[in-house]
Amino acid sequence: MQRRHLLLGGAAAGVGAIAAAGVQLASSAPSSAPAAALDDDGARGAETVPFHGARQAGVGTAAQAHGVFVALDLKAGTSRARVRSLLRLLTQDAARLTQGRPALADTEAELAVRPARLTVTFGFGPGLFRIAAPAQAPAWLRALPAFGIDRLRPEFSDGDLLLQICADDPLTLAHAQRMLLKDSRSFATVRWVQQGFRRAYGTEQSGTTMRNLFGQVDGTSNPAPGTEGFETVVYGDERIRPWVKDGTSLVLRRISMNLDTWDELDRSGREESVGRKLANGAPLTGTEEHDEPDFTALNQVGFPVIADFSHLRRARPDDPSQRIFRRAFNYDAPPAGAGVSESGLLFASFQADVDRQFVPIQKRLDELDLLNQWTTPIGSAVFAVPPGCAPDGFVGEGLFGE
16 A cells, blocks of 8 residues: 555544544533443442432442542632532532443543543642631641651642542553543643552452551451431531531641561561561450450560550540541552662541641641651642532532532
């Protein structure tokens, strides 16, 4: 074939593709996506999590295998009306994608039909409130106090709008992220993207506490969703009131874990640093993971079995109101230099009031926690998580008097 024919043939094919895409985008029924004529016998990809409701999904939802946190900065000169339009558009597409339906202008609709428990959770930063509703911004919505252990980097910190996107399938997750960023590009720019993972869906029984890359169980003390303790910690009570009914807060900390020097510790040293047994996460004074730790117990030479400098002791408050709900993900980036790993934890913490619940715990960890020898916070961001919405509404509508 002559080169001219190849070029002309490629151009014709390109025109045909553009025309076909135009027809799809112009169609009023993007749900002309592949019908769900799928063999779901034993398949997990068809599972959905409801999007609409008084509260947003992705907080009390059982954590998925994969998560991505995307922070956006609103473009200079963005008006209040434009913020409203952005939130409505994102809500519409998030609602569709989480139920296995393509986004409104989805050119890869086949990728939407397996939601795999996809959730999209919105968080609002100080910049969004300044434009949309300055008077409604909670008092704690600001950067955390400066901690001595922090080595924060701007490429992992702050942001005007957060999208927490989670699913049990990485392809579903990547597609949802792309669709929502396409919605946002006329209104905002991407500040950072942080990706994380847990064990693959089905690897362990549902409800098993995750393990971080130190090999330790992570989240044993979490209040269980659906319990009174969870309601109090995440959505407040008469003592610690939420910033808005059915709203909460999210603190995201990117914590670098020095696995290369952690490898130098023997097994007993690792357990004493954390205060828990590696085998099953039980406190050093117990036998099962959820046994209550005994901080008064002494060893044969009179020292506490669970040391005062252990992570368990420093993270466990004496004041029961100083509790959080952690929904963390591991991350593993390409190593730099001579190191073997560049890994860590995306520590996502939900609580009704950041100042009264999260900050006191972090101060204690900053002062003494032995794990500080191997962990370094390199990113930090605080967001207000608004309530959910009805099918005819959008997330954040309360900021606009709706």
